[in-house]
Amino acid sequence: MTITSAPVTGEATKTWSGRSMPRKEDGRLVQGQGAFVDDGGMHGQGYAWFVRSPYAHARIVSIDCGPALAMEGVYAVLTGEEAKAMCEAPFFAIAPPPGSLMQEWPLAVGKVRYQGDAVAVVLADTRETARDAAERVVVDYEPLPAVTDGVAAAEPTTPLLYDEAGTNVAWHGVYDYGDVDWALENADHVVKLDRLHFHRFTSSPLECNGAVVNFNRGTGVVDVLSNYQMPMFAAMVVGPTIGVPMNKFNFVTKDIGGAFGIKIGFYPQIAALALLSKKAGRPAKWTEFRTEHMLSAGHGNERTFLDIEVPVMSDGTILGLKARAFDDAGAYLHYEPLGAVIWSQVVPGCYKLKHVRVDYTEVVTNKCPVVPNRGYSRMQHLWLVERIVDVVAHELGLDAVEVRKRNYVQPEDYPYETPNGCIYDSGDLPRSLDLALELAHVDEWRARQRELGTGSGRRIGIGIGSTLDSGTNNFGQSRIINPELPFSGNGEAAFAKLDLFGEINVNLGTTPQGQGHETTAAQVAADILGVTPEDVTVSTGFNQANNSYVGFSGTYASQFAVSGLGAVMGAAQKLRHQIVKLAAFALQAEEEEIELEGGTARVRGDEERAIPFIGLANMVYTNNAGLPASLLSECDLNARYVYVPPFEVPDTVAKTGNLTLTYASQVHVCVIEVDEETGEVKVLEYAAVDDCGKRINPLVVEGQVHGATGLGIAASLYESLDYDESGQLQEPSFYEYHVGTAMDIPDVACGDIESPSPFTPNGAKGMGEGGGAPLHAVCAALQDALGGGGAVVSESHNHWARVYELVHREPGAPRGVEVITRSGGLANDAASL
């Protein structure tokens, strides 16, 4: 795809921060010199292969490992029952009862609950032997009826996944802000939608999951080399289950080939590998197969919205919304039901909706567990809001641009408090929309659309997707799900070090997966320490032994620019302070007189009085006799800093509070052509305007925008994960699941607006996830192509056959939408369209 970029706004800068510069890590990554998990290994390791259930729901009658163990080269087989016996507790549950009764162990115990559920794991001398042996583990299953519908799952007559829970409902809560009943009674129009459905898909990281785990029976230390993206979460969940304290874990990540949140989901595999290693007395290496990934690594949240009611005034002001939401978590609660609160970071979307009630139910079904997936949980809700805004415009004959502009949070409203107490920090949505419309040449396309008219067999559609990417979570929101949880706030740690010869090292607790942390962290540190980014070595990935971590460490939820770089800034400033102190001593000057430039500390205005960093390092590390004790105690040239964003604990009863620190916005505009004969959709033009506050490296930002755009377009048109009634995944490989590639994704015209965040150390906002804007924009474009009175786009995934159905809807067939119009605040006759 060809990329065009609008001129960068903001003044030219003399600092490294704010500059577009190529990524430091790319050289090695594109030359095959990266260090990915499968490149790593441990002495004496065996290779693991999981035995996975072919059934969606079945009782495990028996497991016979004999034939597998009889094979030459097989070291061990671990079954679910054995693993459970080695555990101290099931995995920690985020949910209160009944969700907490839906227990999960490292491997399935007693029952399998989805196609791909792991019942045993084999360790052998080669990958091939392990795979062959896994096929010889004989499991006798007694199939049970499968639950595959996320709404029906909640019905009391539906079979249960967990008898001990007595329900398939993992969590239920009502989010009620403002007075939606009043709004519905007093609005000029009420627009009702029967059902909207957000589909399942995944982000298909190029690199699947993987881990090498060694349980050292002598020391009790568990080494985990993996591509897990939130290591301390895994440690917190796995540790108590397998009986390993935090100080005996050593989590390490290196280069990671994409994660998107999906790589938060495989802690059960890490636990199973640790137990397998413990049993076999050797390290266990596991590299996930693609089909295994599709079946069991985790999918994005599927959500169905029912009984949607939207109060609208005749001028197009939308007062709020009311809906029932059913989120389908799949078979186990991996990280869930956090999705049941995370959506509420963006309750009104980009709009000034005042009255919102969402009755939210999260269920378990016999499908792959859901895990965070780029845009996690907010994307689903933002899609609902965008569909609502779009349908309101279409049904009331209003202009989709004007309705958005009328309802957007306006630039003068920031900081804007949403009905549930979230604070939108900054932005300029109307200008973002204008820029996106201009970049997509919408005026020209409207003219083409009119020229085309009807009868050509082709239709043009123009759609808008306005979204938010809420970043830097307040983990206190988890208490809205379960008030007993001991979580709140957030943070990240970093170390900055001046090394023996004056070199600068930075390491931090993040797990970059393509976000360019080595580059942006180096840019930030270089500015503070008076060097170039080339002079700063940023360690690759996470290493628990570095001690540069906190409980929240990792890379997820659009926060690096704030929490990661906040930590780097703090650590670099502490190191600078030490360098200045040492230099002042060495140069017999005041600290205020010292400036750092080009790796040298000098006295301002006196060229003769300077000392290079190597000299300062020498004073501390290898030549410290005679240095004042006070100086030595203050200046060890190893500076650790923890950035903690300013948060309060939310009100768990009212379900209110500031749930995230920053709100980057994305306004996308999409122009499509629909082939009426086939339902094929071709993207003719695409524009994305991103506002993520101050950008540290605009090139990196633009790369993230391209990635999120590609994933979203592909999800809207190509990618869907569907199960048949027996719970068999219909797209278990790339043969059926068409991942969008460079051949599918159109050119993207990118535009930028910088509205600095007043709440962050650097004015930046987290970005990268996006809010699923392409899904919203493509659906809106389809709606536009279908025209007034046409079918309503009610699915987030619209493959050709579905578009064909929408275009060729039987006249008079139910549209699933109704507009009730009142005059003078009194109910009039329902004008059903």
Added chain:
Amino acid sequence: MLLEQVEYVRPQSLDEALEILANDDGAAPLAGGQSLTNVLKNRVASVDVLVDISALGDLAGITRTADGGLSIGACVTYDELDRSAEVRQSHWMLGEVAAHIEDQQIRNKGTIGGNCCLSDPTNNLPPILVALDAVMELRSRSGRRSVEAADFFKGYFATALEPGELLVSITVPQMPERSGAGYASLAVGADAKAMVRAAARVTLDRDHATIVDSRVVLARVAHVPTRDAEAEARLNGADATDDAVRAACAGVADGMQPITDVHGSSEYRRQMAKVMARRAVDQAIAAARGGRNGSSAGGN
């Protein structure tokens, strides 16, 4: 690749390859490996011996036959088809179809023989070869025979090849004057497997006004590429106009039962078969008029 245990041999001559294939029913020829290794990796089928025929000179190269047709070695890659001046000159659309198979890496390795012998109904080349009246040249230790492409494909992963037999080349006859080929596919994404496709060839009269001969071949509607004799009969003698083609293709795929899957229902596919057939025929007419044997827009 995580294959099951498998033996690998690399014969030095065609005769040696045929000898191995004749002596071992568990032996399977390996050419570009773009299909077979996937099958083995997914453990859908198992093979005892992989007989690597990719470097055999007898199976390589594209030559012009005495009557103006093409003889294409079974191990000619998609990329070679795409870039062959010979192919583009006389059978432009064959090169164009090859040019749109998956991605460049696959086109560098995948072969015409492998594409045909796997007989996966989603494969690109079989329908265009049927439309072009291609003939499959088979060899075994005991002799040689020719099978028309229309009779070669027998079902899902099944062909007319007998045990011990190897496809060595494909003969594509020269098209009559004023002929053109067309090819239309419906796929989920750019390099995805086709849901439905059609290939066509038409020959026009001297005035370019009437269709004198035609082939309409549907793929992924049945298990194998299928000529629609009724549509051909309606086209033959018809005006080469949009309306006539539309009318001739209206009944395409009626009575056939294409699969239903997540990408579309059987009914949708049946409807799409009509659209693809019409588009392929339209392309073929345009190509015939253009005088460049199949060189209209189109492709995958």
